[in-house]
Amino acid sequence: MSATPVVEADKVAKAPNGARVGAGWRKRISDFAHAHRSWTIVISMAIGAVLLYFWSAFPPFSFVQSQNTWISGFVNAGVFILLALGLNIVVGFAGLLDLGYAAFFAFGAYLYAFGASPFSHQHLPFLLLLVGGAVVAAVFGIALGAPTLRLRGDYLAIVTLGFGEIVPIVFLNAEKYTQGTNGIGGVDRPNIFGFQFPGIDQTAYYVLMAIVVAIVLILVYRLLDSRIGRAWAAIREDELAAAANGINTVTTKLAAFALGATTAGFAGVLNASKLTIVDPTQFQFQVSFVVLAMIVLGGMGNPFGVAVGAFILYNIQSVLLKQLNATFENLHVPILQDIDFVKFQFLLFGIALVLMMMFRPEGLIPSQRRRRELHAADAESSEDLALVAPDAGEVSL
Amino acid sequence: MIPAIAVGMVIAYFFILTFVLGLNPQTADHAPQIAIQQVANALSIGAIYALIALGYTMVYGIIELINFAHGDVFMMGAFLAVLFAGVGAGSIPGLLHLSGPVENPILLIIYMAATLAVVMPLTGILNLTIERVFYRPFRGGSRLAPLITAVGVSFILQNVALVLFGSGDRNAPQIFPLSWRIDLLGASVPVLNIVILIIALALMFVLQTFVRRTRLGRAMRATALDQQASKLMGVDVNQTIALTFAIGGALAGAAGTVWGYNFGFVRQDLGFNAGLKSFTSAVLGGIGNITGAVLGGFVIGFIENFAASLGLTRWAEFSVFVALTLVLVFRPAGILGQQVGERA
Numbered sequence: 001m002s003a004t005p006v007v008e009a010d011k012v013a014k015a016p017n018g019a020r021v022g023a024g025w026r027k028r029i030s031d032f033a034h035a036h037r038s039w040t041i042v043i044s045m046a047i048g049a050v051l052l053y054f055w056s057a058f059p060p061f062s063f064v065q066s067q068n069t070w071i072s073g074f075v076n077a078g079v080f081i082l083l084a085l086g087l088n089i090v091v092g093f094a095g096l097l098d099l100g101y102a103a104f105f106a107f108g109a110y111l112y113a114f115g116a117s118p119f120s121h122q123h124l125p126f127l128l129l130l131v132g133g134a135v136v137a138a139v140f141g142i143a144l145g146a147p148t149l150r151l152r153g154d155y156l157a158i159v160t161l162g163f164g165e166i167v168p169i170v171f172l173n174a175e176k177y178t179q180g181t182n183g184i185g186g187v188d189r190p191n192i193f194g195f196q197f198p199g200i201d202q203t204a205y206y207v208l209m210a211i212v213v214a215i216v217l218i219l220v221y222r223l224l225d226s227r228i229g230r231a232w233a234a235i236r237e238d239e240l241a242a243a244a245n246g247i248n249t250v251t252t253k254l255a256a257f258a259l260g261a262t263t264a265g266f267a268g269v270l271n272a273s274k275l276t277i278v279d280p281t282q283f284q285f286q287v288s289f290v291v292l293a294m295i296v297l298g299g300m301g302n303p304f305g306v307a308v309g310a311f312i313l314y315n316i317q318s319v320l321l322k323q324l325n326a327t328f329e330n331l332h333v334p335i336l337q338d339i340d341f342v343k344f345q346f347l348l349f350g351i352a353l354v355l356m357m358m359f360r361p362e363g364l365i366p367s368q369r370r371r372r373e374l375h376a377a378d379a380e381s382s383e384d385l386a387l388v389a390p391d392a393g394e395v396s397l
Numbered sequence: 398m399i400p401a402i403a404v405g406m407v408i409a410y411f412f413i414l415t416f417v418l419g420l421n422p423q424t425a426d427h428a429p430q431i432a433i434q435q436v437a438n439a440l441s442i443g444a445i446y447a448l449i450a451l452g453y454t455m456v457y458g459i460i461e462l463i464n465f466a467h468g469d470v471f472m473m474g475a476f477l478a479v480l481f482a483g484v485g486a487g488s489i490p491g492l493l494h495l496s497g498p499v500e501n502p503i504l505l506i507i508y509m510a511a512t513l514a515v516v517m518p519l520t521g522i523l524n525l526t527i528e529r530v531f532y533r534p535f536r537g538g539s540r541l542a543p544l545i546t547a548v549g550v551s552f553i554l555q556n557v558a559l560v561l562f563g564s565g566d567r568n569a570p571q572i573f574p575l576s577w578r579i580d581l582l583g584a585s586v587p588v589l590n591i592v593i594l595i596i597a598l599a600l601m602f603v604l605q606t607f608v609r610r611t612r613l614g615r616a617m618r619a620t621a622l623d624q625q626a627s628k629l630m631g632v633d634v635n636q637t638i639a640l641t642f643a644i645g646g647a648l649a650g651a652a653g654t655v656w657g658y659n660f661g662f663v664r665q666d667l668g669f670n671a672g673l674k675s676f677t678s679a680v681l682g683g684i685g686n687i688t689g690a691v692l693g694g695f696v697i698g699f700i701e702n703f704a705a706s707l708g709l710t711r712w713a714e715f716s717v718f719v720a721l722t723l724v725l726v727f728r729p730a731g732i733l734g735q736q737v738g739e740r741a
Contacts, residue, residue, distance in 0.1 A: 097544050147726040154463050155725060157544055158676055161465075162718045165673060173711045285669065289552055296545060347556035353549035358534060361542050373539065 038218045045217070049210040053203075064323060072202040077314040078209035079271045083287075084294045084310035085213075085220050085303055086263025091292070092301035092370070093229060094256035095236030096149075097157040099288055100164020104261040106283035107140055108133035108268020110171060110178065113278040116188035119179065126190040126273065134265035141261030142254060149253045164288050168280040183279025190273045197273075205274055212270065213307070216263060220303045223259070232256055237373060286346060290317070293353045299363025301370035308365060313349075321345050399688050403695065410699045411436050414706060433584035435706050441590040441659060443698020444597035448652035449675035450682070450690040451604065452524070452645025458685030459621045459641050460536070465547040466527055468672015469554035470646050474520040474653025475569065475663040476562060482512045483570040486663065487562035498574035508572055509658075513596075516654050517647040524646025525639050533635070551668070558665035566664050569657030593655045600651055601691055604644065608687065617641055621685065670714065674701070677721040683731030692732060696720075 033040040055061060056070035064070075083105060090098045111133040115124040124132075148159045171178045178184060189197040190208065197204045223229050231252045234242035243249050272278045290313070298309020321341040328337040341348075356363065362371035411432050418428040449471050456464045476486055485491035499505040531550050535543040577588040608614035619627040620637045628634050656671075657663055678697045682689025700720050704713040724731065 091541070095541055097541060097548075099548060147722060151725060151729050153540065154457075154461070154544065155680070155729070157548075158463055158673075158680070159721065159725065162673055162677070162721055165670070166715055166718045169711075169714055173715075289548070292545065292548070344556075344560065347553060347560060350549050350552035350556055354531060354546050354553065357542050357546040357549065358531070361539075 037221060041217050041221065042214055045210055045214040049206070053206065064319060068200070068202055071206050073315065073318055075202055075205045075209050075274055076271075076318065077311050078206075078213055079267045079274075080291065080294065080314045081213050081307045081310045082216060082263055082267035082270070083291045084298065084306045085216050086260045086267070087291050088260075088295045088300065088303060088306045089220065089223070089232075089263070090256050090260035092295060092306065092367075093224065093232040093236070094253055095232075096153055096253060096256065098160045098257070098260065099157055099285075099292070100160035100162070100167070101260070101264060101291055102283040102285070102287035103160075103164045103167035104137040104141060104264035105268045105271070105287065106167050106171060106280075107137040107261075108265035109272040109278045109282065110184075110268075111136045111265075112269040112272040113184040113187050114177075116273075117184050118186050119184045123188055126188075126192055130266060130269045133269035134262040137261040137265030137268065138258040141258045145254050145257035149250055149257065161285075164283075164285055168283045171283075172280040178280075181279065181281075183277050185277045187272055187276045187278060189276060199276075202274075205270075209270065212266060216266070217303060217307065224303065228252060228255055233369065289346075290349060293349045295363075296353055296356050296361075297364060299366040299370070300361075302363070302365055302367035305363055305365030305367070309363065317345055317349075399692070403692060406692070406695065406699070407436060407440070410439065410703075414703065417703075417707065429582070430584035431706075433581055434586055435702055437581075437586045437590040439698040439702035440695065441593040441655075441698075442701065443695035444594050445652045445656055445659070445694075446671070446675045446678050446697050447691040447694025448597050448600065448648045449671060450678035450694045451601070451648050451687060453672075453676050454679040454682070454684055454687060454690040455617075455641050455645050457679065459617065459638055460532070461540075462532060462543055463547065463676065464524075464527075464532075464642075464645075465544075465672070466550040466554055467524070467645065467649060468668035468670075468675065469551050469558075470520050470524050470527070470668070471649040471653045471656075471671055471675075472558060472663070472665065472668030473523060473554060474516050474650030475656050475667060476558060476567075476653070477516045477519055477650065478512050478654040478657050479567060479569045479663055481515050482508060482572060483568065483657075486567040489561065495570045495572050496568070497570070497572075498576070499572045500574055505572060505574075509654075512654055513651055516650040518650075520650030520653070521643040521647035524649070525643040528639060528642040533638075551672075555665055555668065562663075562665055564665060566662040569661055569663045571658055571661045573658045589658060593659060596651065596655060600648060601687075604648070605687060607644075613637070613640060674714075674717050677717055677724075680721060681724050681731055683733040686731065686733045689731055689733035696732075 052074060053071065056074075057067040061067075061070055065073075083101065086104075087098060087101050090096050090101070112129050114120050115122050115129045115132065116126070144159070144163055145156075148156050172180055174180075189199060190204075191197065192208075195204070197208075231242065231247045234245065234247055235249055235252060239249055271282075275282075291310070294310040294313045295306045296309075297313060298307070299305030321344075324341045325339075328339070331337070362375070414432040414435055415428045418424040418431055424431055449467065452467045452470070453464065456462060456467070479486050480489060480491055482493045482495050483491045484494050484496050493508070495508065499508055527550055531546050532543050535546065573589045573592065575587055575589060578585040579588055579591070580586075608617060616627065616632045616637045617640065619630065619632055620634050624634055627637075652671075653663075656667075674697050675694065678693035679690045680693070681696055682691065682693030697717055697720070700716055701713045704710065704716045709716075
């Protein structure tokens, strides 16, 4: 924060050069990653997924819980990665604060429950519903965004907050169609081209989730550099200037909103098909908040950072905190053994979120561009900002 | 002009309600009496929303920030009232240990005044501290960062309350005897409803006078109009903003106190819903507009009460949200506000 802008510009410019003078294999990898980013994502996701799958059977993972529990947890984490990637489009790319993101998650989940459960007497194909859930979520996203996106951003925050609060209430109250608090149980497990997903062994879900996350990551990165991605950045940085340059701000923001909702729809369908039960408590404000904390922690605007942030935070929430409880209780550590870390989790998230916003708003794995924007107040002069051109790799000083 | 609108609104709501209740054979016989009781209910809950909405609207008017934590300051106020007057909450014991109605009017007034005198400064300080610690560092920077921080602060307050007081309903002392009722055109109306309305209106009157007539009030209006220019004119902008937060917090504390009298319970997630509805009130009335926030609060009270009167209590929140969306679609500036959309 205290570094002078010129030094920062230097750093940015040198980073890619530094990589190029490295060892031969490193150069080749980085060249490949620059030239074929989509393939890089596919390959690294594949390697990461396989590694994680087998490693979870060995120490240190095996000390904590069984491999199947880990895999199941990773699938749940995948749901949150999808949610975080989707919310990142809205908050990170377009700079709109959506506080009711869980509502779109709910639409995906309930669509799947309506389409494939004994309750509705329907058993439609999984892939159809996966797309359907995304479409329904997007339609609601547009329906909600259309009246509010014309207004200034703050209103969006409050309307989405209200929307996120109302949607679970509607699902709760419409008992005739949703079975209220009991939720819709016994939802079908996925069946893809004749392959029926088993209930206990979570490997199939894991593979499916890895594929979906990889696809969404590729799409999100491509969006980021596309015409619309640049339009989002322009709106985020200065809406008036963007409009003056011929960007239709309303449709562009609406697109961000709809695409964000789409991803939540995917996540909803996948989550419903894994848990095989859908009930209103799964979509409360806490979900929206945790996803927001994930993208803030990971690095708003940087899909990779956001995905990593979501994965880590989910595992902290579902494994680490419980583990801390058990450990301190077993070891009889004074004071610490009496603290229920699971009960404190949301307090910890809130504190983490606020501290991040105050001291490192760009997140732990920032996107270069976002970092410069968020520290624009420190830099003050626009001249300094001009030095740091958007495509840092191309700058030669 | 404004009082006339308000009275007109109340009368209009009374006739609408009487008409609707008259359609239902079960309530047709006593439709006007039930309507009067419901109007009194709506006015007291509306007054609570209006008190909270004032904090939202003043803060938004002066620094254009939605203080998401404001609803939770209200919740904290409600808990503080319980801690001061009641038997306590969670593991924290109460101070005065009152648990039931206080029948002696003089003692009752002393207790109520003392509770307000303790709670209001405390919530004022709480809100002021929030501003100083969490919002001031962002001043002049990006807009998204303080907004996200505000959500985080709201979440922190809610969970602090969860840790301190536990989840679920905590008893708030209903020190005002609910058996005190007066006869109003054949309907028996709780005196408490009227007292809440009077407390709220009195506070609003004091606020209005303060903002319109005093030097500090003028500084507040100037800062809301143009921070740079007010600074040049010698206004201490930081102090003025802090004052705005303190006043908003104090009003939320008053709202929390009377909430406990009216409903007899307090819960850690109270602030979320009440905050949402109060913000809706502020938007409805025209954000940044003090009179508008009050009118908006009463309108939200009516809407919610109307849904409840029709036996649709569970849909009350839904109807408030629909109202918010409709206002934003058709009149984003609110009932009394200026064109907000263009001020961006």
